[in-house]
Amino acid sequence: MSKLGKKLFIIIMSTALCGLIIISIFVNFSINRQFTGYIYLENKEIVNELVSSLKENYRKYNDWRNIDNVIRNFKNTKNLKFFIADINGDIIAYSHTGIIRGQNINRGETESINLIINNKNIGKLHWFIPLRGNYTSEHAEHFVDRLNKVIFLTSAVIALITIVISFFLSRHLTEPLLKMNVFAGKVAEGDFKQELKIKGTDEIAELADSFSEMINKLAHLEKIRKESTSDLAHELRTPVTTIKSYIEGIEDGILAVDKKTIKDVKEETERLILLINRLQELTETEEKILHLKKEKQNLSQIIKNIVARYKIKTLKKSIRLEENYPGEDIYIAGDKDSLYTILNNLLSNALKYTKKNGLIKISLKTTGNNAVIKLIDTGIGIPESDLPFIFERFYRTDKSRSANSGGVGIGLTITKNLVEAHAGKIKVKSSNKGTEFIIYFPLY
């Protein structure tokens, strides 16, 4: 068992055993008390019986005659020691020799009761119950002995069960933590591929879930870091190499330092800046996704707002803008800024790749538990062979086409990342007649 397991085992077991010992002591103590009380009351009745017999005898003879007979009969049947004094305090009879007050009474307390007939005091009965062990009879002692044995045995069995249960319970409680420990060790060594599976719905299972989620995010970031570095090197190389060749051309006297050369170098430099800016945007999106705060958002309103910003732009390009929304507003859980970015990226692409007199249609509806946004354009479309990669970073359908239109192939990557951070999905269909993007978001 692990160290934590041992600790837990000792804690659970000692708590349970302490409880058990306290209960046993308490039960034993209260049974003994109750039982002694019961015996006392029973003996009180015997004393009353004796008092009645004594009084009856006195009434019969009008003095203490025949008292020895009464006592003899009585002492043979009952376990009671007593003596009787007359009104002068002289002992006139006793049940056992040596019983008289002051003599040899070392156990049990002596009690006394006045004997009264017709308001006349005729004497006093002194009595006590001899004890065996703590009890007044062998039966009683035996009974309590047995009861104590049962209590002891039951406690022993419960103690055993407690030990077994504590053992399994502590193992059960520590198992997920040990798993997590092994998992964390592997992650520390750089292995993100393993899976942490812990059943249950308690806090430990929740902790394991959060832990796995954290590792998944780390793994994702690690993947992005690796990909970004190589993609970035690749993307940066092109403009920088171009700029270098221009400079070398000038150095060698092949290229003249004229307006055209300066313009070309400037364009490449601007492209470099654009690339850097878009990259920063991508990094910021990743950062945002990690801390994404989702709140109730009126998706209908957000779409209407962003479409309104495109009205003039589409008008300028003579592109018709069609909108189609349901009567009631649709709500999703999301981050407002991110939703704007998603729609802005798609709309700007649609505007960019749709020629004059084209059409852009945007619609919103619900199907099942989803809000569905459709953005259709009658633009130049995306070749089928490019469709599977369209959301990859730096992917452009036609490098020269995108380069001309100022694209670096990051917009759709950001869009997809943000959609997925909202537990949504994005799909694309395209032909040479146009492109259709469909986004699904779970309803609020």
Ligand code: ADP
């Ligand atoms: P960019 O910044 O280059 O536009 P995106 O990631 O937004 O990058 O898009 C990737 C590529 O997908 C673009 O280069 C473009 O060729 C193509 N694309 C995106 N949207 C459309 C569209 N609506 N119509 C045609 N092509 C599109």
